[in-house]
Amino acid sequence: MKLEDETTVKTTTKSLRIVEFLHEHNGAGITEIATQLELSKSTVYKHLRTLEQERYVYKGDGDVYYVGLRFLSLGVGARRRRRIYETAKPEIQRLAEESGEMANLLVEEHGRGIFLYRADSSRAVNLDTHAGREVYLHTTAMGKAILACLPERRVNEIIDRHGLPEMTEHTITDRELLFEDLDTIAEQGWAVDREERLKGLCCVATAITDPDDTPLGAISVSGPRSRLKDGKLVDELPELILNIKNVIELNVAYE
Numbered sequence: 001m002k003l004e005d006e007t008t009v010k011t012t013t014k015s016l017r018i019v020e021f022l023h024e025h026n027g028a029g030i031t032e033i034a035t036q037l038e039l040s041k042s043t044v045y046k047h048l049r050t051l052e053q054e055r056y057v058y059k060g061d062g063d064v065y066y067v068g069l070r071f072l073s074l075g076v077g078a079r080r081r082r083r084i085y086e087t088a089k090p091e092i093q094r095l096a097e098e099s100g101e102m103a104n105l106l107v108e109e110h111g112r113g114i115f116l117y118r119a120d121s122s123r124a125v126n127l128d129t130h131a132g133r134e135v136y137l138h139t140t141a142m143g144k145a146i147l148a149c150l151p152e153r154r155v156n157e158i159i160d161r162h163g164l165p166e167m168t169e170h171t172i173t174d175r176e177l178l179f180e181d182l183d184t185i186a187e188q189g190w191a192v193d194r195e196e197r198l199k200g201l202c203c204v205a206t207a208i209t210d211p212d213d214t215p216l217g218a219i220s221v222s223g224p225r226s227r228l229k230d231g232k233l234v235d236e237l238p239e240l241i242l243n244i245k246n247v248i249e250l251n252v253a254y255e
Contacts, residue, residue, distance in 0.1 A: 014039065015047045019067060022057060027066040075132060082107055084208060084216040085116050087255060088248050092219060093119040095244045099237060101223035104129050106142040108215070111158035113143040116217065125224055127201070138178055139167045141193035141205035142218035147178075148185035149207045149215040155182070170195045190238045195225060202228040204237045206245045211253050219244060 014037075021033055028036075034044045048065055051057040055070045079085050088105050095103035096119035105117040115133045137143030137158065147155050156175075164173045172178045185191040193203040205220035221228075221237050228237070 014043070015051060018044065018047050019051065019056065022065055022067050027060065027064045029062070029064050079116055079131065082116060082217070083255070084252070087251050088208065088217070088219065089117055091244050091248050092117055095119070095219065095221060095241065096121045096124065098240060099221045101221050101227070102127065102129070104142065104220045104222060105217055106140070106146075106220070107217040108137065108143075108146050111137070111161050113137045113140060113146070127198070127222065129222070135197060136162060136165055136167070138164050139171055139193070139197040140220070141191040141203040142220045144181060144185055144193070145191040145205045145207040145218040146215045148182040148191065149209060149213065152179070155179070167197045168195055168199050172196065189242060192233060200225050202233055204233055204241060206241050208245060208248050208252070216252065219248070
């Protein structure tokens, strides 16, 4: 549900679509890109040549183009500019150690959730929550914790823009039901995700806010359903995660 804007530059949009395609497909040739994005081969070639000259893509064997490492420098810089990153990082590591599971830090940008940092315990499962991974906010405990801190108007804007896609049979796809869940989250201070984004995965999360109650991001503990049954998911982990939240918010307030 991307919004059309008369002020956007279509040439730039095409270049970015090509870069995203290369990223999502781990490299591609001109013909494949042109076919999938419904562009002419000459157009794709010109965009790739420009991106290659600026070192944003490179051509490998077999005339296959890949995303270049220049994006890595930009991404690292963007992450460091999020003040919550450096402040929360050591506490995320502690959260993973004390919970015995995976701990994550997520922020909201343009109505999507973006993972900034992840810490694994020795028992953590291997997931797709690497730095930079984007998710729909309504599908994760962290995303819902952030939504619960936002004004209703802003939440509706996010839903209108991105919809409520179904990731699993447990995903909340009804606006009214989502707002009911957000009311509960706002009241208790933490959120749960019972296989709402990934089958077999459960999470508990809480939002991190600044002294003005503006959400800076959210932290979570994630693990397999077999280990995070309700006794641990709603009785034990919320207390741990709220204690970590308190430490991070104090550090944010006085840094």
